[in-house]
Amino acid sequence: MKKIWRKVFLSSLAIALGYQGARFLARKIIHDVSTDAISTIMTDLYDENLWEFVSATTKFGPQVIVETNLRSQEGQMIKRPLGSPKKFPSLDQLMFNIGQLHIMPTPLEQPVDTKVVIGKNCKYPLIIDLPIMVSGMAFGAALSEKAKVALAKGASMANTATNTGEGPFLPSERKAAKKLILQYNRGNWNKSDDILKQADAIEIQIGQGATGGTGQKYNVGITDFKLAKGFGVLPAQDAVLHARHAEVSTPSELPKLVQKLKSVAGDIPIGVKFGAGKYLEMDMKWAIDAGVDFITIDGAEAATKGSAPILQDDFGIPTIFAINRAAQFLQKQNCQDRISLIAAGKIRTPGDVLKVLALGADAAYIGAIALFAMSHTQVLKPIPFEPPTQLVYYDGKYADKFDIASGAKNLAKFLKSCNDELIEGIRALGKTSVGEVNKDDLIALDDITAKGVGVPLAYEPCITPNIYNKKIPLSTEGKRHEEG
Structure with a gap:
């Protein structure tokens, strides 16, 4: 008292x-x-x-404690958004060479080519101005229509491609996208000839890094008639994404599906996407034999709107090793000039993009980071009372506040900025195009990375055996100086 x-x-x-x-x-x-x-x-x-x-x-760790309590609260499988917080071996452990004297840097005036062709042998290949594309993020199952249209517009402004994801086909997204990759999902929607003919490329989704090949159910609200129509279900009915394609009950049936899509959509690039697992090369062999034009490899760090933490944390192969293995296998099969390789899974920066290109990829997908770039200062609308994702999710509390024009412009600026940095990096390597970048340009910061992708360690000299005894001829100017 x-x-x-x-x-x-x-x-x-x-x-x-x-x-x-x-x-x-x-x-x-x-x-x-x-x-x-x-x-x-x-x-x-x-x-x-x-x-x-x-x-x-x-x-x-706070992650384990929070998720333990969520499991205790819900009594069922929890779904974590935006991928695993786990620290995998990553692209961060790779560094690039610097062109100096032994390798001279490219002059500032020299143009650098960042154009990429996907489906090189197709009559109608997918040609993009930079090696970065927007990954598949589903309308309805993940993003709002506004967010999907903004992604398409932003990608178009940068003259690159965007992917529909596994959600219902959006005519508004098709209209906004100059180059649209249609994801051929494991459900029953987006399968009509009319939709397939509108694609610039088709990606058969076998699986992905954050979910493997597991099936999922999307709950459609009782009054959500547009989404129900897109999924091909009645309102309040679940839309089911199966674990396997109905047309591919065994791997030997994949060629038939590829040929079917070619016959309907025309000679556009047809590819497959799957998460990288232990038997990566065996999975790829089935796809190669099926006659695909590109293969998308999703590393263990890949994200999604929501999947079981166990699938994100404890399944798959990190992107750095997956892309390296995939590129090596394509070379051993002598089909690297026919089949394009697309990298995906926690690719966030221009440096990440250039590193997967050096490991052998032709292009890279960006997902979550594209949402961050697109949302930019618009995330201030839901913050601090709601997370930023409420601005772009289909059922987000602030989805109606999202401005399409601003989002598209921000994404386009981000992509242009990234491409400018790629050009700067390519010049620093002494090269003139993205196609020239390879593993010879890389060094590793640790033993595991060096051994895992087959590049030298940064702390060891990288010299020819006889360099100390080799007499390097002097230039005419050098001889004049020596005689003087």
């Missing part, structure tokens, strides 16, 4: 003294509270000490 009266007295005194009194009182209260808290932590035994939570969090 004495303490209470003491605080009342101090408060009254502070009011009487004005600002200086308020400042004094605030400092006094903060001092008293913090002193009491620290004293309690320093003197209570562990079974009564709140520091026990800090100790436990340090051991288990």
Whole structure:
């Protein structure tokens, strides 16, 4: 009681003294509270000490503790958005060479070619101005129509391609996209000849990095007639994405599906997408024999709107190793000039893109980072009361506040900025096109990366055996200087 009266007295005194009194009182209260808290932590035994939570969090990590509580709350499988927080071996452990004297940098005036052709042997290949495309993110199952249209418009402004994802086909997305890759999903929608004929390329989705090949159910709201029509179900009915394609009950049936799509859509690039697993090369062999024009490899770091943490954290092969293995296998099969390789899975920066190109990919998909770039300052609309994703998700609380024109412009600027950096990096390597970049341009920061992708270690000399005894001929100018 004495303490209470003491605080009342101090408060009254502070009011009487004005600002200086308020400042004094605030400092006094903060001092008293913090002193009491620290004293309690320093003197209570562990079974009564709140520091026990800090100790436990340090051991288990906040991610595990939060998801443990979510599992306890829900009593069913939880779905985590935007991929795994786990630290996989990554592209960060690779560095590029710098052109100096042994290899000269490319002059500033020399043009650099970043154009990419996907489906090189097709009558109607997919030609993009930069080696970056927008990955498949589904309308309805993930993103709003506004978000999908903005992605398509932004990609078009940069003259690259966007992917429909596994959701219902959107005429508005088709109209906004100069180059549209239709994802041929494992459900029953988007399969009509009319839709297939509108594609610039078709990607048969066998699986993806964040979900493997598992099936999923999309709940369609009872009043959501547009989404229900797109999925081909009745309102309030689940749209089912099966674990396997109905046309591919065995791998030997894949060639028939590829030929069917070619016959309907014309000689456009037909490819497959799957998550990288232990038997990556065996999966690729089935696709190669089926006559595909491109293969998309999704590494273990790939993201989605929501999938089981176990699939994100504990399944698949990291992107750095998956792309390296895939490129090597295409070379061994002598089909790297016929089949394009597209890399996906936590590709975030121009450096990441250039590294997967050096490992053997022809182009890269970006997903989550494209959403961040597109949303830019618009994320201030839901923050701080809601996460930024509420701006672009189909059922997001702020989805109706998203501005398409602004989003498209921001994405286009991001893509242009990335391409400018790619050009700068290619010049620093002493090269003039994205097609010239290869593993000879890379060094590794650790033993696992060096061994895993077959590049030299950064801390070891990279010289020819006889360089110390080899007499390097002097230029005419050098000889003149020597004689002088």
